Amino acid sequence: MPTNFLHTPIDYLNGVGPARAKLLKAELGISTYGDLANLFPNRYIDKTKYYKINELVPDSAHVQIVGKVTHIKTMGDGRSSRLVATFIDSTGSMELVWFKGQKYFKDNLKLNVPYVIYGKVSKYGSKYNIAHPDVELLKEHRSRQQSAMTPIYPSTEQLTKRNVTNKMMVRMMQQLFSEVHNSFTETLSEQIRSQHQLVDKNTAMYNAHFPKSAALLQQSIYRLKFEELFFIQMELLLQNRIRKTRIKGYAFEKVGERFNDFYSNHLPFELTGAQKRVVKEIRADMGTGAHMNRLLQGDVGSGKTIVAVLTCLLAIDNGFQACIMAPTEILAQQHYQGVSELLEKTGLKVSLLTGSVKTKARRVIHSDLEDGTLNILIGTHALIEDKVVFKNLGVAIVDEQHRFGVAQRAKLWKKNDLPPHVLVMTATPIPRTLAMSLYGDLDISVIDELPPGRKEIKTVHRYDKNRLAVFSFLKEEITKGRQIYLVYPLIEESETLDYKDLMDGYESVVREFPTPQYQVSIVHGRMKPEDKDYEMERFVKGETQIMVATTVIEVGVNVPNASVMVIESAERFGLSQLHQLRGRVGRGADQSFCILMTSYKLSTEAKTRVETMVATTDGFEIAEVDLKLRGPGDMMGTRQSGVLALRVADIVKDNDILAVARETAKELLQKDATLALPENTSIKKVLQFLQSKKGLWKYIS
Ligand code: ADP
Ligand code: MG
Numbered sequence: 001m002p003t004n005f006l007h008t009p010i011d012y013l014n015g016v017g018p019a020r021a022k023l024l025k026a027e028l029g030i031s032t033y034g035d036l037a038n039l040f041p042n043r044y045i046d047k048t049k050y051y052k053i054n055e056l057v058p059d060s061a062h063v064q065i066v067g068k069v070t071h072i073k074t075m076g077d078g079r080s081s082r083l084v085a086t087f088i089d090s091t092g093s094m095e096l097v098w099f100k101g102q103k104y105f106k107d108n109l110k111l112n113v114p115y116v117i118y119g120k121v122s123k124y125g126s127k128y129n130i131a132h133p134d135v136e137l138l139k140e141h142r143s144r145q146q147s148a149m150t151p152i153y154p155s156t157e158q159l160t161k162r163n164v165t166n167k168m169m170v171r172m173m174q175q176l177f178s179e180v181h182n183s184f185t186e187t188l189s190e191q192i193r194s195q196h197q198l199v200d201k202n203t204a205m206y207n208a209h210f211p212k213s214a215a216l217l218q219q220s221i222y223r224l225k226f227e228e229l230f231f232i233q234m235e236l237l238l239q240n241r242i243r244k245t246r247i248k249g250y251a252f253e254k255v256g257e258r259f260n261d262f263y264s265n266h267l268p269f270e271l272t273g274a275q276k277r278v279v280k281e282i283r284a285d286m287g288t289g290a291h292m293n294r295l296l297q298g299d300v301g302s303g304k305t306i307v308a309v310l311t312c313l314l315a316i317d318n319g320f321q322a323c324i325m326a327p328t329e330i331l332a333q334q335h336y337q338g339v340s341e342l343l344e345k346t347g348l349k350v351s352l353l354t355g356s357v358k359t360k361a362r363r364v365i366h367s368d369l370e371d372g373t374l375n376i377l378i379g380t381h382a383l384i385e386d387k388v389v390f391k392n393l394g395v396a397i398v399d400e401q402h403r404f405g406v407a408q409r410a411k412l413w414k415k416n417d418l419p420p421h422v423l424v425m426t427a428t429p430i431p432r433t434l435a436m437s438l439y440g441d442l443d444i445s446v447i448d449e450l451p452p453g454r455k456e457i458k459t460v461h462r463y464d465k466n467r468l469a470v471f472s473f474l475k476e477e478i479t480k481g482r483q484i485y486l487v488y489p490l491i492e493e494s495e496t497l498d499y500k501d502l503m504d505g506y507e508s509v510v511r512e513f514p515t516p517q518y519q520v521s522i523v524h525g526r527m528k529p530e531d532k533d534y535e536m537e538r539f540v541k542g543e544t545q546i547m548v549a550t551t552v553i554e555v556g557v558n559v560p561n562a563s564v565m566v567i568e569s570a571e572r573f574g575l576s577q578l579h580q581l582r583g584r585v586g587r588g589a590d591q592s593f594c595i596l597m598t599s600y601k602l603s604t605e606a607k608t609r610v611e612t613m614v615a616t617t618d619g620f621e622i623a624e625v626d627l628k629l630r631g632p633g634d635m636m637g638t639r640q641s642g643v644l645a646l647r648v649a650d651i652v653k654d655n656d657i658l659a660v661a662r663e664t665a666k667e668l669l670q671k672d673a674t675l676a677l678p679e680n681t682s683i684k685k686v687l688q689f690l691q692s693k694k695g696l697w698k699y700i701s
Helices: 018-030 031-035 100-107 137-141 157-161 166-179 192-194 201-209 214-246 257-266 274-286 304-317 331-340 358-369 406-413 432-438 463-480 496-512 528-541 575-582 604-615 619-630 654-673 678-690
Strands: 041-047 063-076 082-089 090-100 114-124 127-133 134-135 150-151 294-298 321-325 350-352 376-379 393-399 421-426 443-447 456-464 483-487 522-525 546-549 562-567 593-598
Touching: 018 157, 018 358, 031 166, 031 421, 041 604, 063 090, 063 100, 082 100, 114 137, 114 393, 134 137, 134 358, 137 376, 137 456, 157 678, 166 201, 166 528, 201 214, 214 376, 214 654, 214 678, 257 274, 274 304, 304 321, 304 331, 304 393, 304 421, 321 331, 331 350, 331 376, 331 496, 331 575, 350 358, 393 562, 406 619, 456 463, 463 562, 522 528, 528 546, 562 575, 575 593, 575 604, 575 619, 593 604
Parallel strands: 090 127, 294 421, 294 443, 321 376, 321 393, 350 376, 393 421, 456 593, 483 546, 483 562, 522 546, 562 593
Antiparallel strands: 041 150, 063 082, 063 114, 082 090, 114 127, 114 134
16 A cells, blocks of 8 residues: 555655754644644634724724725834834724834835735724734735635744744645645544535545635534544543453342342432432442442532442442442541441441551451451541451442542452442532543443532622621621631642631631630641541531631531631632532531632632632532633643543533534444444544554544
8 A cells, every 4th residue: 555645754845844844843743744734723814804993893803904004103112112003994093013023014014005914903092903913915915816714823932933924834734735635534434424414534624724615614623523522432432341341340230138128218318319310320330240430420418428328238238348438537437427327227337447446446347357247348548458358349439539549549459359349429520521521431420419408508709808797797607506617728738828827817716706705626737637637526526616727628528517618718719629618518407608708809710710609509510610711621630631632622612512423433333333344444443543542633544
């Protein structure tokens, strides 16, 4: 087979010498014709549209205007020196400004001759201006044959510095596409293309760079986005299938006595619809003989614990043991208390293992575990230590996963001959769209419904200067018997300034809420763990009314009597963190409150975060906003994901295409599991190529 033309080194392209080739490689990773062809424009400019000056609005973005320069002058000096040209058309006047290249433009701009200018408009005082516009004589502009939509390519500082302009990039592309004749290999099947009315690969490639029309551009971009998302979904689905077929798990075939007895006689409440659905999903998963690796997402208070307990019972009914791991000692204790209470009348044996369990008690636990008398072990990571040996561990439940490392999870897998089933519970919602494309190796269940009768937490925003009013509100709540959290940012526990803020805050709280009438606890990262636990304990028992803390209380602590969460410098917290903190209240029967304290100086983003918190308590909604604000790059755990290497599609904006691509991928694998049908050969070849980890846009057949 002849080597595809697209493999040609970029140096061979007319107009690209060795020096420029080196620059393109270093800056944009382009070493072949194919690489260049797969550098897609960031955006396009519609050069068929000309604006009049009186049509401009403050954010007109990039516009093209025909007019004349009537006057040029240099203004300011030193760093503020600039060249200003007055530019007019029949409807008005505006300014063109240059900070760089002043001399060139001063010498070359012609007065009172028609020009076409192009650039980004801004408004300064009452006048519109464009800084560093593209200028071209109208005569030349007319004579130049050009496509209606001009592509704007990604650039870098170095490229700009070395004068590799967009114009030059366009010229290189033109050269390339004049040599390349339909060299792009179709990656999708005929069937998928016709089903979704996707243009063919060559049409898409050509029109993505040189759109013949707006409609063709749109179709081409759609096709490329679809292609990109489709192959990611194919890879994820295939990985998931490999896990399910290759990794065996214990089959929990029966739903037995323990589960049924508990379900009919000891459930303290009726399960919500979402809880029932999730339990069903888990049951189905663990019944198959494949290994379960499932992520259970549910907002704080959505009732994940009961799901965990029912999962344990399924294991026990099938002759296995279960364990529940929590990230902190306090959380492990709370789980232990909660689970023990729930299972009190069942005669099952539950124990707690944490770092502070004494040697003697520990020995008893070890031997109970090994002879199988212990059914459920709850604890911190102490329970994955090598010396903890189960007789027959069937399922491990991990609470608040992000506090556990991958290595620790791996240890879990070795606790039995086959890896125990794993259920990871998290209260940090990941937007559905992101979750479904990120976690190829996890199945996902979602509890998207709160238990009935929950009072919505009232959230308000207050400025620092209203602190006294806030304090007197807190006093009223304390008089009613409630408890209060007061949280300070301490993003880096070592930040001395934050620490000082916390201490100053603590002192002012103690002054405002004096003993003996009030008791105030404090917990922060510089304290010894036992001191932290002691203070926490006092608050849990109701001995103190106010807990001044840093974000250490973020995760899972349950004090139903605490009904007010005050967050200081709320503008400094991220959305998901604010949401987590708020979740510490609203756990009892009383009306709960969350008070976000900020200064007057708020960035637009901080404002959006605060407003979002005030507007909704739905964790998924909040996660969606968070995703939009921060982009997927910063969302937890998404850094290494292929989703971020997207070149054409946008995981947030192209949500709809993603859903279609995923469905298409699923259907395809249902119909042709091994891609053996001739019509799917092209897809199969791409997937084989993708195993080399080079990425879709390096694929040239
Ligand atoms: P999560 O761990 O998801 O934050 P929990 O499991 O601690 O939530 O449940 C929060 C509270 O809601 C607990 O007090 C629990 O007893 C209660 N609860 C859970 N499910 C239900 C339900 N279906 N009906 C009523 N109350 C429920
Ligand atoms: Mg919980």
